[in-house]
Amino acid sequence: MAPNFGRSISFPLTPARSFSKSSRHLRSISLPGTTSSHPLLASLNAHIVTIRAWIQDTAAAGSSLPAGLANIHALHAALADLLLLPESRAALQCTTSKAADSLLDAFLLLADAHQGFQECLISLSHAAAESRAALRRGEATRLASAARSQRRAEKVLARLAASISAVSSKCARLNLVGEDAEMAGAIMQAAAASAAASAAVFSAAASMSYSASCCKKMAIFVPVFATRKAAAPETAEAAMERLHVLERCFDECDGACNRVFRSVVQTRVSLLNVMTPTI
Template identity: 45%
Template sequence: MAPSFGRSISFPLSPARASRPRAAAYHVRSVSLPCRSHPLLSHLCTHISAVRSWVADPISASKGLAHLDALHAALAELLLLPEAISALKHGSATSTCLLDGFLVLADAHGAFQEAVVEINAHASEAQAALRRGDDSRLASAVRSLRRAEKDLARLAASVQTAIKFPTATLSTSTSAAEVEMSGVLAEAVASAACASAAVFSAVEAVSASATAALASKKTVTSSLMSLVKSGKAAAASDEDRLEMLQTVESCVAEMESRSDRVFRSILRTRVALLNIQTQTCC
């Protein structure tokens, strides 16, 4: 646990006073004024900015989960501070809203873990069917993949509800410092929700590109259709389809290893909030 300490900003004395012999002997003296924001609050804000930057350009779902993991770690440290505890105690409605937001995140990430396991199994089934030339088995695997992709799309939509939970009652805090703390906590939940939705959508997109290539010529993707019209390719080859399925498996493997850490971090954060709320009620 990081110690709670006051930061300060130092300003040099005026040139007239600094020019005195005694002042010169002590080099440059200064006057210290208190600075409100705690270093851990700034640390959390840095991770919120990193998450927001990734959401604006979600290149890698794995990197998105890494940002989420770091965000929750910084949030867990902040919730140990007396300033954060005080803000949540004086704003019990805010604490309840945060708990609701983290419940939505926990449910979504738990369901996400189940979805990626299913996608991995269906992608392996599709590869086996493709290698053996078993069209009926391949069609069944494609249908299963599409159902899993729809589940991910629903998760991406549902997790967005966590964005609006924490912001409704920030005015219940009793001081400017508590309003600042509550606002950053609300922004952390909102950022985590946006990033979670982007991660779910990114995995869905990787899987959807593979199922589109596995489908019949009537359902081939628009990019492949443009290649057909230009005469550069008639359709994706079996080698291309296998490579796309392997990409899905690789993506899902990264998700499985990282998503569990994020899920556990969300649960720990919610437990910390519950503990603060319990202390408030006692």
């Protein structure tokens, strides 16, 4: 479900923590920041740091999809809280039209990408189940059909990852100036981090699918397994177990994918409400 914007914020605005023009002039946009003007901004920065660390771990050793999706959702929850502040609303309304359009476009593309990701996971889960059934019954034609579906979904994931990586780079390159640069810049960096993490999640899912059910590895199992030669059943059983693990992982990610998609959509709606003048 989307974050509930009606919930209370645990960091009340006090005079000592409110923004002043002088403090905003002195602070840097660079992230991560250890001394932010408001606790909610510090919380957002912390989530950005966490997401960047997860991306590095994924590149190094392959982190789990649920962890990546949970980090993206947590980032958007922190962003939702931040967007309730008058300071953040004022900062966004003062940004240039180019920066505002880039931010809105980024979250629109993110929403579209996560919707496509959900569809790909469903396709990959179904392909894994079909491949597993084909191996069990020795049906080469059924296995080939499942492999084709798998390859199509993996190609879509690769395209989604590439398009979202471009969004991340575009957001990260935007330079904001002025007294509201810290707040607006943090929101822009959050968009960049969300896009980068999304690309990593998409790539990781495609890699998991390919590793677990590569058609070149699977094709040799069917005729041998069907004739029940001595060495074949053990190899095919291992392949079916990998497919079962893959299918279960993708099925378990369904709820997390939906939560992330809804949170991205809600973030864009909130930004649009802030940036659109009241008629």
